[in-house]
Amino acid sequence: MATDQASTRIVIEPVTRVEGHGKVTIHLDEAGQVREARLHIVEFRGFERFIQGRPFWEMPVAVQRLCGICPVSHHLCAAKAVDPMVGGRTLTPTAEKVRRLMHHGQFFQSHALHFFHLASPDLLFGFDAEPATRNVIGVAMKHPELARQGILMRKYGQEIIRITAGKKIHGTGAIPGGVNKNVTTAERDELLDGYDHMLRWSRDALSLARRYTLDHLAELSEFGSFDSNFLCIVRDDGALDLYDGKLRAIDPDGRLLFDQIDNDRYLDHIVEGVRPWSYMKFPFLRSLGPDTGWYRVGPLARINACTYIDTPEAEAARREFMALGNGRPVHFSMAYHWARMIEALHAIEKIGELLHDPDLQGDDLCVTGPRAREGVGVIEAPRGTLFHHYRVNEDDQVTLCNLIVSTTSNNEPMNRAVTDVARRVMGGQPVITEGMMNAVEVVIRAYDPCLSCATHAIGRMPLVVELFDHEGRTVDRRIKNSC
Numbered sequence: 001m002a003t004d005q006a007s008t009r010i011v012i013e014p015v016t017r018v019e020g021h022g023k024v025t026i027h028l029d030e031a032g033q034v035r036e037a038r039l040h041i042v043e044f045r046g047f048e049r050f051i052q053g054r055p056f057w058e059m060p061v062a063v064q065r066l067c068g069i070c071p072v073s074h075h076l077c078a079a080k081a082v083d084p085m086v087g088g089r090t091l092t093p094t095a096e097k098v099r100r101l102m103h104h105g106q107f108f109q110s111h112a113l114h115f116f117h118l119a120s121p122d123l124l125f126g127f128d129a130e131p132a133t134r135n136v137i138g139v140a141m142k143h144p145e146l147a148r149q150g151i152l153m154r155k156y157g158q159e160i161i162r163i164t165a166g167k168k169i170h171g172t173g174a175i176p177g178g179v180n181k182n183v184t185t186a187e188r189d190e191l192l193d194g195y196d197h198m199l200r201w202s203r204d205a206l207s208l209a210r211r212y213t214l215d216h217l218a219e220l221s222e223f224g225s226f227d228s229n230f231l232c233i234v235r236d237d238g239a240l241d242l243y244d245g246k247l248r249a250i251d252p253d254g255r256l257l258f259d260q261i262d263n264d265r266y267l268d269h270i271v272e273g274v275r276p277w278s279y280m281k282f283p284f285l286r287s288l289g290p291d292t293g294w295y296r297v298g299p300l301a302r303i304n305a306c307t308y309i310d311t312p313e314a315e316a317a318r319r320e321f322m323a324l325g326n327g328r329p330v331h332f333s334m335a336y337h338w339a340r341m342i343e344a345l346h347a348i349e350k351i352g353e354l355l356h357d358p359d360l361q362g363d364d365l366c367v368t369g370p371r372a373r374e375g376v377g378v379i380e381a382p383r384g385t386l387f388h389h390y391r392v393n394e395d396d397q398v399t400l401c402n403l404i405v406s407t408t409s410n411n412e413p414m415n416r417a418v419t420d421v422a423r424r425v426m427g428g429q430p431v432i433t434e435g436m437m438n439a440v441e442v443v444i445r446a447y448d449p450c451l452s453c454a455t456h457a458i459g460r461m462p463l464v465v466e467l468f469d470h471e472g473r474t475v476d477r478r479i480k481n482s483c
Helices: 056-066 070-084 093-125 136-142 143-167 185-193 195-215 264-269 297-303 314-327 333-355 409-426 436-446
Strands: 002-004 011-012 022-028 032-041 230-235 246-250 256-261 270-273 283-285 372-379 383-394 398-404 463-468 474-480
Touching: 011 436, 022 436, 032 409, 056 070, 056 383, 056 398, 070 093, 070 143, 070 372, 070 383, 093 136, 093 143, 093 195, 093 333, 093 383, 093 436, 136 143, 136 436, 143 195, 143 256, 185 333, 185 409, 195 314, 195 333, 230 297, 230 372, 230 383, 246 264, 246 297, 246 409, 256 264, 264 270, 264 383, 283 409, 283 474, 297 333, 297 383, 333 436, 409 436
Parallel strands: none
Antiparallel strands: 002 011, 011 022, 022 032, 230 246, 246 256, 270 283, 372 383, 383 398, 463 474
């Protein structure tokens, strides 16, 4: 973190306790007020380009290399996109339920990782606590049982992934048209053995997130908050479905903008905007345009937009959460934490249902049929709605790959949240403290961004090289424009 006095620019680099590498630049005017703030993603990974020419059946394994935190989401979304290429539009019950178990294990471990390891230091110690304490080691020292629960909850989710995908990170369980293994009785019993602890700890984590939000409601409701549209997939009856569904979008008052849109029509409704200062794209709803059509995804969007949750404890929690909005969606950014823990509870409830389903031990794992040359997969990743779109030629080689990842959809909202918080805590202040800078990071962490996944706007951002003298004055500036 640094302050560039010569150019009245504050730079927060790197943004900590998020996945990937990013920075924030905050520009002040002559009066010391925040003129603008931007979240920059400073890494680049060109998956949409270098995946072209590869055979389509590699996609579920190859594209998940985007990330080591949420690889299961890419693994399954890519598998769903290439299922039609082997005629696997409708999977066997065993294949679908093994995939769903894998997916809910991913949700459970990812939400536990974020809440306990990345977000809890801010919530437990305060935004301006000493950095030496405000970290996961500090949580382990001051709240050892809480830290232990977080570690074991993540471990449990990772064990589900290992059993269903073959290994904990970058597994191979989902294949075009199904899966390559079932869940044995012994593996099921292994997971059932620790289930009751996970259910109880999920309730406790939800209670912690709920209590923190309500205890600080006046402060948090104004912290990086704004009205927005929301996007997710839902089941045919409007229920929350993290693995499969059709697109639904609502406006800031909760009115439907569209509903039950087939996944392969996503480009009829979503446009990927580009801006010159970021490797991330800026999606928006086509019908509303770039100025008002941006939207949020992820736990807050899903809880706001779904009609109900089909597991009893999570549904009861959803109803209490929605009361915060007084008949409208809940719009404040820090409510993401509460919504995230509702989903963690839902995930463990669904895991319990699946572990008692004998279809997991079935032997019918894969289907084939009339083949297609194009497929779109849409899934709810822990961080929000994820799109994979592939087109192949007559030799089964990928000719088109388009990815819209969750963090990309949240790009505009995160930039707005960063600007709001920077103006609140830094505007007009004679000294910029570490606590003020961390407050900006806090609102970014509420979205749980995965910055590695979100960098794919190839050829749209110029290379800028700046030379400064010892007093911080610009001596030279060269720009190599994109082709």
